[in-house]
Amino acid sequence: MSSAIRIGVEASAMAGxxxxxxxxxxxxxxxxxxxxxxxxxxxxxxxxLFFSKLDSKPIARGICRPMSPAVRCAADGSxxxxxxxxxxxxxxxxxxxxxxxxxxxxxxxxxxxLLVDRVIEYQPGVTAVxxxxxxxxxxxxxxxxxxxPIMPGVLMVEAMAQVGGLVxxxxxxxxxxxxxxxxxxxxxRFRKPVIAGDTLVMRMTLVKFxxxxxxxxxxxxxxxGGEVVCEGEFLLASGSGTK
Numbered sequence: 001m002s003s004a005i006r007i008g009v010e011a012s013a014m015a016g017x018x019x020x021x022x023x024x025x026x027x028x029x030x031x032x033x034x035x036x037x038x039x040x041x042x043x044x045x046x047x048x049l050f051f052s053k054l055d056s057k058p059i060a061r062g063i064c065r066p067m068s069p070a071v072r073c074a075a076d077g078s079x080x081x082x083x084x085x086x087x088x089x090x091x092x093x094x095x096x097x098x099x100x101x102x103x104x105x106x107x108x109x110x111x112x113x114l115l116v117d118r119v120i121e122y123q124p125g126v127t128a129v130x131x132x133x134x135x136x137x138x139x140x141x142x143x144x145x146x147x148x149p150i151m152p153g154v155l156m157v158e159a160m161a162q163v164g165g166l167v168x169x170x171x172x173x174x175x176x177x178x179x180x181x182x183x184x185x186x187x188x189r190f191r192k193p194v195i196a197g198d199t200l201v202m203r204m205t206l207v208k209f210x211x212x213x214x215x216x217x218x219x220x221x222x223x224x225g226g227e228v229v230c231e232g233e234f235l236l237a238s239g240s241g242t243k
Contacts, residue, residue: 094118094120094131095120095121096118096119096120097119097120097121097122098118098119098122098166099118100117100118102119103116103117103118103119103130103166106165106166106169106170107162107165107166107169108179109162112138112139113158114162115132115155115158115159115162116130116131116132116159116162116163116166116202117130117131117132117133118130118131119131119163119166120201121203122166122167124170125167125170125206126167126205126206127167127203127204127205127206128163128164128166128167128203128204129163129201129202129203129204130159130162130163130166130201130202130204131199131200131201131202132159132199132200132202133199133200134151134194134195134196134197134198134199134200135196135197136149136196136197138151138196140152140155141196149195149196150193150194150195151193151194151195151198151200153190153230156190156194156200156222156229156230157185157188157230157232159200159202159222160202160204160220160222160230160232160234161182161204161220161234161236163202163203163204163220164204164206164216164218164220164234164236165180165236166204167204167206167216167218168180168206168209168216168218168236168238169238179238179239180236180237180238180239181236181237181238181239182234182235182236182237183215183235183236183237184234184235185232185233185234185235186232186233186234186235187231187232187233188230188231188232188233189230189231189232190229190230191227191228191229191230191231192224192227192228192229193229194222194224194229194230198224198225199224200222200223200224200229201222201223201224202220202221202222202223203220203221203222203223204218204219204220204234205218205219205220206218207219207233213237214237214238214239215235215236215237216234216235216236216237216238217233217234217235218233218234218235218236219232219233219234220232220233220234
């Protein structure tokens, strides 16, 4: 038995309280008292007597030292080292419901105004979730702004409307594959700027569709990192348009 533990036992005996579950020897690998010897100490043992004659430096180093996120304290008080997953393996990939080729079959937009890269969720005639990967190579960044590249709010609204068009132009609700246009925008709010490197995730939900007039009312929200960056209500009109 090491001197530090023997002193602790003597101090406990002097206080009239047994030292519960104290290990018979100190592990040679660390040179420190196991956490279990501290976790299972009797509540009746005076703290000042338990700690007064122990070598405080090893204990302080063992308890107060900042631990790696991969180190956890098990139920029995022992340390358990978990393998840390690299950050590049923690982010799950987005599913693909519609790829860019399928999107191009539905939407009439083309470069540089096709602002939906992928659809990751789709309920026919109800809702769609699309993503736009915002990169510094987008052609609006050189002028908006040269020193602080921010995606223009009007293009965020346009991108959301294109996701809405993927719902509106589907046969499930009787929509045509003709062009569609804005008929109105209400209650639009921009919560945070969208910058180069962001992934804009847009959900558009169909609220009402008037097939006779080809008018759809939709609600939309756009997110970056799970936080709302833009939201609003949209009126979209389908039709062949005019020259």
